[in-house]
Amino acid sequence: MKKKIGVVLSGCGVRDGSEIHEAVLALLAIDRNNGEAICMAPNEDYPETNHLTMQETGGKRNALVEAARIARGNIRDIKEVKAAEIDALVFPGGYGAAKNLCNFAEKGAAATIQPDVARLLKEMAAAKKPILAICIAPALIAATLGKEYAPELTIGNDAGTASAINQTGSRHVDCPVTEFVIDRKNKIVSTPAYMLAGNISDTATGIEKAVKAVIDLI
Amino acid sequence: MKKKIGVVLSGCGVRDGSEIHEAVLALLAIDRNNGEAICMAPNEDYPETNHLTMQETGGKRNALVEAARIARGNIRDIKEVKAAEIDALVFPGGYGAAKNLCNFAEKGAAATIQPDVARLLKEMAAAKKPILAICIAPALIAATLGKEYAPELTIGNDAGTASAINQTGSRHVDCPVTEFVIDRKNKIVSTPAYMLAGNISDTATGIEKAVKAVIDLI
Numbered sequence: 001m002k003k004k005i006g007v008v009l010s011g012c013g014v015r016d017g018s019e020i021h022e023a024v025l026a027l028l029a030i031d032r033n034n035g036e037a038i039c040m041a042p043n044e045d046y047p048e049t050n051h052l053t054m055q056e057t058g059g060k061r062n063a064l065v066e067a068a069r070i071a072r073g074n075i076r077d078i079k080e081v082k083a084a085e086i087d088a089l090v091f092p093g094g095y096g097a098a099k100n101l102c103n104f105a106e107k108g109a110a111a112t113i114q115p116d117v118a119r120l121l122k123e124m125a126a127a128k129k130p131i132l133a134i135c136i137a138p139a140l141i142a143a144t145l146g147k148e149y150a151p152e153l154t155i156g157n158d159a160g161t162a163s164a165i166n167q168t169g170s171r172h173v174d175c176p177v178t179e180f181v182i183d184r185k186n187k188i189v190s191t192p193a194y195m196l197a198g199n200i201s202d203t204a205t206g207i208e209k210a211v212k213a214v215i216d217l218i
Numbered sequence: 219m220k221k222k223i224g225v226v227l228s229g230c231g232v233r234d235g236s237e238i239h240e241a242v243l244a245l246l247a248i249d250r251n252n253g254e255a256i257c258m259a260p261n262e263d264y265p266e267t268n269h270l271t272m273q274e275t276g277g278k279r280n281a282l283v284e285a286a287r288i289a290r291g292n293i294r295d296i297k298e299v300k301a302a303e304i305d306a307l308v309f310p311g312g313y314g315a316a317k318n319l320c321n322f323a324e325k326g327a328a329a330t331i332q333p334d335v336a337r338l339l340k341e342m343a344a345a346k347k348p349i350l351a352i353c354i355a356p357a358l359i360a361a362t363l364g365k366e367y368a369p370e371l372t373i374g375n376d377a378g379t380a381s382a383i384n385q386t387g388s389r390h391v392d393c394p395v396t397e398f399v400i401d402r403k404n405k406i407v408s409t410p411a412y413m414l415a416g417n418i419s420d421t422a423t424g425i426e427k428a429v430k431a432v433i434d435l436i
Contacts, residue, residue, distance in 0.1 A: 013230075020230075020242060020288055024239050024242040024418075025246070027418050028243070028422055050283055051283065052282060052283045052293065065268055069232070072237075073269050075270065199249050200245050200249045201246065204250075
Protein backbone atom coordinates (compact mmCIF):
# COMPACT_ATOMS: atom_id res chain seq x y z
CA MET A 1 0.00 0.00 0.00
CA LYS A 2 1.18 3.51 -0.76
CA LYS A 3 2.48 5.59 2.13
CA LYS A 4 0.26 8.59 2.82
CA ILE A 5 2.29 11.78 2.83
CA GLY A 6 0.64 14.96 4.07
CA VAL A 7 1.68 18.11 2.21
CA VAL A 8 0.90 21.37 4.03
CA LEU A 9 0.39 24.28 1.64
CA SER A 10 -0.08 27.94 2.59
CA GLY A 11 -1.40 29.48 -0.62
CA CYS A 12 -0.05 29.56 -4.20
CA GLY A 13 2.99 31.76 -4.79
CA VAL A 14 6.41 32.33 -3.25
CA ARG A 15 5.64 35.76 -1.77
CA ASP A 16 2.25 35.13 -0.15
CA GLY A 17 1.88 31.35 -0.02
CA SER A 18 3.67 28.13 -0.95
CA GLU A 19 6.65 28.35 -3.30
CA ILE A 20 5.11 26.71 -6.37
CA HIS A 21 8.23 24.94 -7.72
CA GLU A 22 9.04 23.47 -4.31
CA ALA A 23 5.46 22.25 -3.85
CA VAL A 24 5.26 20.63 -7.29
CA LEU A 25 8.73 19.07 -7.00
CA ALA A 26 7.75 17.63 -3.60
CA LEU A 27 4.53 16.18 -5.10
CA LEU A 28 6.56 14.62 -7.94
CA ALA A 29 9.16 13.13 -5.59
CA ILE A 30 6.41 11.72 -3.34
CA ASP A 31 4.71 10.04 -6.29
CA ARG A 32 8.00 8.71 -7.69
CA ASN A 33 8.78 7.19 -4.28
CA ASN A 34 5.42 5.38 -4.28
CA GLY A 35 3.78 7.79 -1.85
CA GLU A 36 0.28 9.27 -2.02
CA ALA A 37 0.19 13.02 -1.38
CA ILE A 38 -2.57 14.31 0.91
CA CYS A 39 -2.58 18.05 0.26
CA MET A 40 -3.99 20.38 2.92
CA ALA A 41 -4.01 24.08 3.86
CA PRO A 42 -5.63 26.35 6.43
CA ASN A 43 -9.05 27.69 5.42
CA GLU A 44 -7.98 31.26 6.25
CA ASP A 45 -7.43 34.53 4.39
CA TYR A 46 -3.96 36.07 4.21
CA PRO A 47 -2.53 39.24 2.59
CA GLU A 48 -2.04 39.03 -1.18
CA THR A 49 1.16 39.98 -3.05
CA ASN A 50 1.20 40.86 -6.76
CA HIS A 51 4.01 38.61 -8.07
CA LEU A 52 4.72 40.86 -11.07
CA THR A 53 5.41 43.99 -8.99
CA MET A 54 6.22 42.06 -5.77
CA GLN A 55 4.09 44.59 -3.85
CA GLU A 56 1.29 43.75 -1.40
CA THR A 57 -2.05 44.62 -2.96
CA GLY A 58 -3.98 45.37 0.22
CA GLY A 59 -6.31 42.50 -0.67
CA LYS A 60 -6.49 39.02 0.79
CA ARG A 61 -6.74 35.51 -0.63
CA ASN A 62 -7.84 32.27 1.00
CA ALA A 63 -4.96 29.83 1.49
CA LEU A 64 -7.10 26.70 0.97
CA VAL A 65 -8.73 28.04 -2.21
CA GLU A 66 -5.41 29.21 -3.68
CA ALA A 67 -3.46 26.09 -2.65
CA ALA A 68 -6.16 24.07 -4.46
CA ARG A 69 -4.54 25.37 -7.69
CA ILE A 70 -1.31 23.51 -6.84
CA ALA A 71 -3.28 20.44 -5.73
CA ARG A 72 -5.53 20.45 -8.84
CA GLY A 73 -8.54 20.64 -6.53
CA ASN A 74 -7.58 17.58 -4.47
CA ILE A 75 -7.04 19.26 -1.10
CA ARG A 76 -8.38 19.25 2.46
CA ASP A 77 -8.79 21.76 5.26
CA ILE A 78 -5.85 21.07 7.60
CA LYS A 79 -8.29 21.37 10.51
CA GLU A 80 -9.75 17.97 9.53
CA VAL A 81 -6.45 16.10 9.17
CA LYS A 82 -5.06 14.01 12.03
CA ALA A 83 -1.55 12.55 12.32
CA ALA A 84 -3.14 9.09 12.66
CA GLU A 85 -4.20 9.27 8.97
CA ILE A 86 -0.77 9.99 7.51
CA ASP A 87 2.69 8.40 7.56
CA ALA A 88 4.76 11.56 7.11
CA LEU A 89 4.25 15.32 6.75
CA VAL A 90 5.94 17.65 4.23
CA PHE A 91 6.13 21.46 4.33
CA PRO A 92 7.17 23.21 1.09
CA GLY A 93 8.60 26.69 1.59
CA GLY A 94 7.57 30.10 0.33
CA TYR A 95 6.87 33.11 2.57
CA GLY A 96 3.51 31.56 3.40
CA ALA A 97 5.30 29.03 5.63
CA ALA A 98 6.79 31.91 7.65
CA LYS A 99 3.92 34.42 7.60
CA ASN A 100 0.69 32.38 7.13
CA LEU A 101 1.40 29.07 8.90
CA CYS A 102 3.17 31.04 11.66
CA ASN A 103 4.51 34.57 12.11
CA PHE A 104 8.24 33.73 12.21
CA ALA A 105 8.90 36.27 9.41
CA GLU A 106 7.81 39.03 11.82
CA LYS A 107 8.51 37.60 15.28
CA GLY A 108 11.46 35.24 14.83
CA ALA A 109 11.95 32.80 17.72
CA ALA A 110 8.92 34.31 19.52
CA ALA A 111 6.63 33.27 16.66
CA THR A 112 3.14 31.97 17.29
CA ILE A 113 1.87 29.11 15.13
CA GLN A 114 -1.43 28.73 13.25
CA PRO A 115 -3.35 26.47 15.69
CA ASP A 116 -4.17 23.59 13.32
CA VAL A 117 -0.58 23.52 12.03
CA ALA A 118 0.76 23.49 15.61
CA ARG A 119 -1.66 20.72 16.59
CA LEU A 120 -0.77 18.50 13.62
CA LEU A 121 2.99 19.07 14.02
CA LYS A 122 2.82 18.17 17.71
CA GLU A 123 0.76 15.06 16.93
CA MET A 124 3.36 13.99 14.35
CA ALA A 125 6.27 14.56 16.75
CA ALA A 126 4.52 12.71 19.59
CA ALA A 127 3.81 9.77 17.25
CA LYS A 128 7.46 9.76 16.04
CA LYS A 129 6.26 10.16 12.44
CA PRO A 130 8.72 11.81 10.03
CA ILE A 131 8.54 15.46 8.98
CA LEU A 132 10.19 17.17 5.99
CA ALA A 133 10.63 20.95 5.93
CA ILE A 134 11.81 22.70 2.75
CA CYS A 135 13.35 26.19 2.28
CA ILE A 136 12.14 28.53 5.09
CA ALA A 137 9.68 25.93 6.50
CA PRO A 138 12.29 24.60 8.99
CA ALA A 139 11.81 27.91 10.86
CA LEU A 140 8.17 26.90 11.37
CA ILE A 141 9.24 23.49 12.71
CA ALA A 142 11.81 25.14 15.00
CA ALA A 143 9.29 27.62 16.38
CA THR A 144 6.75 24.84 17.02
CA LEU A 145 8.93 21.99 18.29
CA GLY A 146 12.21 23.68 19.30
CA LYS A 147 11.65 23.91 23.03
CA GLU A 148 10.41 20.35 23.52
CA TYR A 149 12.47 18.40 20.95
CA ALA A 150 15.54 20.57 20.15
CA PRO A 151 15.61 19.39 16.52
CA GLU A 152 18.60 19.78 14.23
CA LEU A 153 17.70 21.39 10.92
CA THR A 154 18.78 23.68 8.08
CA ILE A 155 17.59 26.64 6.06
CA GLY A 156 20.88 26.73 4.16
CA ASN A 157 23.35 29.27 5.57
CA ASP A 158 21.54 32.57 6.25
CA ALA A 159 23.09 33.77 9.54
CA GLY A 160 20.15 35.84 10.77
CA THR A 161 17.58 33.12 10.20
CA ALA A 162 19.94 30.49 11.64
CA SER A 163 20.37 32.59 14.78
CA ALA A 164 16.59 32.98 15.22
CA ILE A 165 16.22 29.21 14.76
CA ASN A 166 18.86 28.56 17.43
CA GLN A 167 16.94 30.85 19.80
CA THR A 168 13.95 28.47 19.64
CA GLY A 169 16.02 25.70 21.25
CA SER A 170 16.60 24.05 17.86
CA ARG A 171 20.06 23.70 16.34
CA HIS A 172 20.74 25.08 12.86
CA VAL A 173 23.28 23.27 10.65
CA ASP A 174 24.62 24.80 7.42
CA CYS A 175 23.81 22.72 4.34
CA PRO A 176 24.33 23.10 0.56
CA VAL A 177 21.26 23.37 -1.70
CA THR A 178 21.54 19.93 -3.28
CA GLU A 179 21.79 18.15 0.09
CA PHE A 180 19.65 17.78 3.20
CA VAL A 181 20.00 17.55 6.98
CA ILE A 182 18.51 14.59 8.80
CA ASP A 183 17.74 14.52 12.53
CA ARG A 184 17.30 10.77 13.03
CA LYS A 185 16.25 11.03 16.67
CA ASN A 186 13.35 13.37 15.89
CA LYS A 187 12.80 12.07 12.34
CA ILE A 188 13.01 15.58 10.91
CA VAL A 189 14.52 16.19 7.46
CA SER A 190 15.22 19.61 5.95
CA THR A 191 16.68 20.98 2.70
CA PRO A 192 17.47 24.62 1.71
CA ALA A 193 15.82 24.75 -1.78
CA TYR A 194 15.21 28.38 -2.80
CA MET A 195 16.75 29.71 0.43
CA LEU A 196 19.98 29.01 -1.52
CA ALA A 197 19.11 27.77 -5.01
CA GLY A 198 19.95 29.84 -8.06
CA ASN A 199 18.00 27.53 -10.34
CA ILE A 200 15.15 25.02 -10.34
CA SER A 201 17.45 22.01 -10.99
CA ASP A 202 19.36 22.45 -7.72
CA THR A 203 16.06 22.92 -5.89
CA ALA A 204 14.77 19.70 -7.43
CA THR A 205 17.92 17.73 -6.57
CA GLY A 206 17.72 18.68 -2.89
CA ILE A 207 13.98 17.99 -2.69
CA GLU A 208 14.31 14.62 -4.48
CA LYS A 209 16.93 13.47 -1.95
CA ALA A 210 15.06 14.88 1.04
CA VAL A 211 11.69 13.33 0.08
CA LYS A 212 13.34 9.93 -0.39
CA ALA A 213 15.04 10.33 3.00
CA VAL A 214 11.79 11.20 4.78
CA ILE A 215 9.91 8.29 3.17
CA ASP A 216 12.76 5.94 4.16
CA LEU A 217 12.22 7.04 7.78
CA ILE A 218 8.62 5.77 7.82
CA MET B 219 25.73 29.51 -24.35
CA LYS B 220 22.38 28.37 -23.00
CA LYS B 221 19.56 27.97 -25.49
CA LYS B 222 16.76 30.46 -24.84
CA ILE B 223 13.44 28.67 -24.51
CA GLY B 224 10.27 30.76 -24.46
CA VAL B 225 7.54 29.43 -22.15
CA VAL B 226 4.07 30.82 -22.83
CA LEU B 227 1.89 30.87 -19.72
CA SER B 228 -1.81 31.77 -19.55
CA GLY B 229 -2.40 32.30 -15.82
CA CYS B 230 -1.79 30.08 -12.79
CA GLY B 231 -4.12 27.11 -12.37
CA VAL B 232 -5.44 24.24 -14.49
CA ARG B 233 -9.00 25.55 -14.82
CA ASP B 234 -8.37 29.21 -15.68
CA GLY B 235 -4.71 29.39 -16.70
CA SER B 236 -1.61 27.24 -17.07
CA GLU B 237 -1.60 23.78 -15.51
CA ILE B 238 0.89 24.39 -12.70
CA HIS B 239 2.54 20.93 -12.63
CA GLU B 240 3.08 20.96 -16.40
CA ALA B 241 4.54 24.46 -16.31
CA VAL B 242 6.95 23.68 -13.44
CA LEU B 243 7.98 20.32 -14.93
CA ALA B 244 8.68 22.05 -18.25
CA LEU B 245 10.81 24.70 -16.47
CA LEU B 246 12.73 21.92 -14.69
CA ALA B 247 13.33 19.95 -17.89
CA ILE B 248 14.47 23.10 -19.72
CA ASP B 249 16.99 23.89 -16.96
CA ARG B 250 18.22 20.29 -16.78
CA ASN B 251 18.79 20.33 -20.56
CA ASN B 252 20.93 23.48 -20.23
CA GLY B 253 18.22 25.81 -21.50
CA GLU B 254 17.24 29.22 -20.13
CA ALA B 255 13.49 29.68 -19.75
CA ILE B 256 12.02 33.01 -20.91
CA CYS B 257 8.55 33.04 -19.34
CA MET B 258 5.86 35.20 -20.89
CA ALA B 259 2.08 35.68 -20.82
CA PRO B 260 -0.53 38.01 -22.25
CA ASN B 261 -1.20 41.14 -20.16
CA GLU B 262 -4.95 40.52 -20.27
CA ASP B 263 -7.73 39.68 -17.81
CA TYR B 264 -9.59 36.37 -18.06
CA PRO B 265 -12.43 34.73 -16.07
CA GLU B 266 -11.38 33.29 -12.69
CA THR B 267 -12.24 29.77 -11.46
CA ASN B 268 -12.21 28.83 -7.77
CA HIS B 269 -10.06 25.66 -7.78
CA LEU B 270 -11.61 24.31 -4.56
CA THR B 271 -15.20 24.35 -5.86
CA MET B 272 -14.20 24.30 -9.57
CA GLN B 273 -16.84 26.98 -10.20
CA GLU B 274 -16.28 30.25 -12.07
CA THR B 275 -16.35 33.13 -9.58
CA GLY B 276 -17.62 35.86 -11.92
CA GLY B 277 -14.36 37.73 -11.28
CA LYS B 278 -11.32 38.08 -13.52
CA ARG B 279 -7.57 37.75 -13.01
CA ASN B 280 -4.70 39.09 -15.12
CA ALA B 281 -2.80 36.29 -16.89
CA LEU B 282 0.59 38.06 -16.70
CA VAL B 283 0.24 38.89 -12.99
CA GLU B 284 -0.93 35.36 -12.11
CA ALA B 285 1.60 33.58 -14.33
CA ALA B 286 4.29 35.61 -12.51
CA ARG B 287 3.60 33.28 -9.55
CA ILE B 288 4.82 30.29 -11.57
CA ALA B 289 7.76 32.31 -12.95
CA ARG B 290 8.76 33.67 -9.50
CA GLY B 291 8.38 37.19 -10.90
CA ASN B 292 10.73 36.63 -13.86
CA ILE B 293 8.25 37.07 -16.70
CA ARG B 294 7.58 39.29 -19.73
CA ASP B 295 4.53 40.52 -21.60
CA ILE B 296 4.31 38.26 -24.66
CA LYS B 297 3.60 41.37 -26.74
CA GLU B 298 7.30 42.34 -26.36
CA VAL B 299 8.80 38.96 -27.28
CA LYS B 300 9.98 38.26 -30.82
CA ALA B 301 10.91 34.86 -32.30
CA ALA B 302 14.35 36.30 -33.14
CA GLU B 303 15.18 36.37 -29.38
CA ILE B 304 14.43 32.73 -28.65
CA ASP B 305 15.54 29.32 -29.90
CA ALA B 306 12.35 27.37 -29.15
CA LEU B 307 8.88 27.98 -27.73
CA VAL B 308 7.02 25.83 -25.16
CA PHE B 309 3.31 25.87 -24.32
CA PRO B 310 2.25 24.13 -21.08
CA GLY B 311 -1.39 23.05 -20.98
CA GLY B 312 -4.26 23.93 -18.69
CA TYR B 313 -7.61 25.33 -19.85
CA GLY B 314 -5.90 28.72 -20.23
CA ALA B 315 -4.22 27.40 -23.39
CA ALA B 316 -7.64 26.65 -24.90
CA LYS B 317 -9.71 29.55 -23.54
CA ASN B 318 -7.27 32.43 -22.87
CA LEU B 319 -4.56 32.02 -25.53
CA CYS B 320 -7.32 31.13 -28.01
CA ASN B 321 -10.99 30.15 -27.84
CA PHE B 322 -10.63 26.53 -29.05
CA ALA B 323 -12.50 25.31 -25.93
CA GLU B 324 -15.59 27.12 -27.20
CA LYS B 325 -15.12 27.28 -30.99
CA GLY B 326 -13.10 24.16 -31.88
CA ALA B 327 -11.48 24.29 -35.32
CA ALA B 328 -13.00 27.77 -35.90
CA ALA B 329 -11.05 29.18 -32.94
CA THR B 330 -9.55 32.65 -33.05
CA ILE B 331 -6.13 33.17 -31.47
CA GLN B 332 -4.93 35.85 -29.03
CA PRO B 333 -3.10 38.22 -31.45
CA ASP B 334 0.33 38.24 -29.76
CA VAL B 335 0.29 34.44 -29.42
CA ALA B 336 -0.68 34.07 -33.10
CA ARG B 337 2.04 36.51 -34.17
CA LEU B 338 4.78 34.75 -32.16
CA LEU B 339 3.70 31.27 -33.27
CA LYS B 340 3.71 32.32 -36.94
CA GLU B 341 7.14 33.95 -36.51
CA MET B 342 8.48 30.72 -35.00
CA ALA B 343 7.02 28.56 -37.78
CA ALA B 344 8.34 30.87 -40.50
CA ALA B 345 11.81 30.80 -38.89
CA LYS B 346 11.68 26.98 -38.62
CA LYS B 347 12.28 27.21 -34.87
CA PRO B 348 10.97 24.32 -32.76
CA ILE B 349 7.71 24.42 -30.79
CA LEU B 350 6.58 22.16 -27.95
CA ALA B 351 2.90 21.92 -27.01
CA ILE B 352 1.82 20.05 -23.86
CA CYS B 353 -1.62 18.64 -22.88
CA ILE B 354 -4.39 20.66 -24.63
CA ALA B 355 -1.94 23.24 -26.05
CA PRO B 356 -1.54 21.30 -29.34
CA ALA B 357 -5.12 22.42 -30.11
CA LEU B 358 -3.85 26.01 -30.01
CA ILE B 359 -0.99 25.13 -32.39
CA ALA B 360 -3.43 23.32 -34.70
CA ALA B 361 -5.86 26.26 -34.78
CA THR B 362 -3.03 28.72 -35.49
CA LEU B 363 -0.82 26.78 -37.93
CA GLY B 364 -3.07 23.96 -39.21
CA LYS B 365 -4.13 25.48 -42.52
CA GLU B 366 -0.65 26.61 -43.61
CA TYR B 367 1.59 23.87 -42.18
CA ALA B 368 -0.67 20.80 -41.61
CA PRO B 369 1.32 19.75 -38.52
CA GLU B 370 1.14 16.28 -36.96
CA LEU B 371 0.47 16.40 -33.23
CA THR B 372 -1.20 14.74 -30.24
CA ILE B 373 -3.44 15.54 -27.31
CA GLY B 374 -3.49 11.86 -26.28
CA ASN B 375 -6.55 10.00 -27.53
CA ASP B 376 -9.68 12.10 -26.90
CA ALA B 377 -11.79 11.51 -30.02
CA GLY B 378 -13.73 14.77 -29.95
CA THR B 379 -10.67 16.96 -29.52
CA ALA B 380 -8.75 14.91 -32.10
CA SER B 381 -11.57 15.41 -34.60
CA ALA B 382 -11.60 19.19 -34.03
CA ILE B 383 -7.80 19.23 -34.48
CA ASN B 384 -8.12 17.34 -37.77
CA GLN B 385 -10.68 19.92 -38.95
CA THR B 386 -7.97 22.64 -38.71
CA GLY B 387 -5.94 20.91 -41.41
CA SER B 388 -3.62 19.39 -38.81
CA ARG B 389 -3.31 15.65 -38.28
CA HIS B 390 -3.92 14.15 -34.82
CA VAL B 391 -1.94 11.03 -33.83
CA ASP B 392 -2.81 9.00 -30.71
CA CYS B 393 0.02 8.88 -28.16
CA PRO B 394 0.47 7.44 -24.65
CA VAL B 395 1.10 9.82 -21.74
CA THR B 396 4.77 8.95 -21.22
CA GLU B 397 5.66 9.48 -24.89
CA PHE B 398 5.54 12.34 -27.40
CA VAL B 399 4.83 12.96 -31.08
CA ILE B 400 7.44 14.71 -33.19
CA ASP B 401 6.71 16.40 -36.54
CA ARG B 402 10.25 16.76 -37.86
CA LYS B 403 9.26 18.71 -40.95
CA ASN B 404 7.54 21.44 -38.95
CA LYS B 405 9.71 20.99 -35.82
CA ILE B 406 6.62 20.61 -33.63
CA VAL B 407 6.68 18.29 -30.59
CA SER B 408 3.63 17.41 -28.47
CA THR B 409 2.90 15.25 -25.40
CA PRO B 410 -0.45 14.44 -23.73
CA ALA B 411 0.45 15.14 -20.04
CA TYR B 412 -2.76 15.65 -18.00
CA MET B 413 -4.99 15.07 -21.05
CA LEU B 414 -4.24 11.42 -20.16
CA ALA B 415 -2.11 11.29 -17.00
CA GLY B 416 -3.47 9.78 -13.80
CA ASN B 417 -0.48 10.98 -11.81
CA ILE B 418 2.27 13.59 -11.79
CA SER B 419 5.04 11.04 -12.49
CA ASP B 420 3.64 10.06 -15.89
CA THR B 421 3.12 13.74 -16.72
CA ALA B 422 6.76 14.41 -15.79
CA THR B 423 8.08 11.50 -17.85
CA GLY B 424 6.33 12.68 -21.01
CA ILE B 425 7.39 16.30 -20.49
CA GLU B 426 11.02 15.35 -19.76
CA LYS B 427 11.22 13.39 -23.03
CA ALA B 428 9.39 16.05 -25.05
CA VAL B 429 11.49 18.96 -23.74
CA LYS B 430 14.70 17.07 -24.57
CA ALA B 431 13.31 16.32 -28.05
CA VAL B 432 12.44 19.96 -28.72
CA ILE B 433 15.84 21.21 -27.53
CA ASP B 434 17.54 18.59 -29.72
CA LEU B 435 15.68 20.11 -32.70
CA ILE B 436 17.32 23.53 -32.21
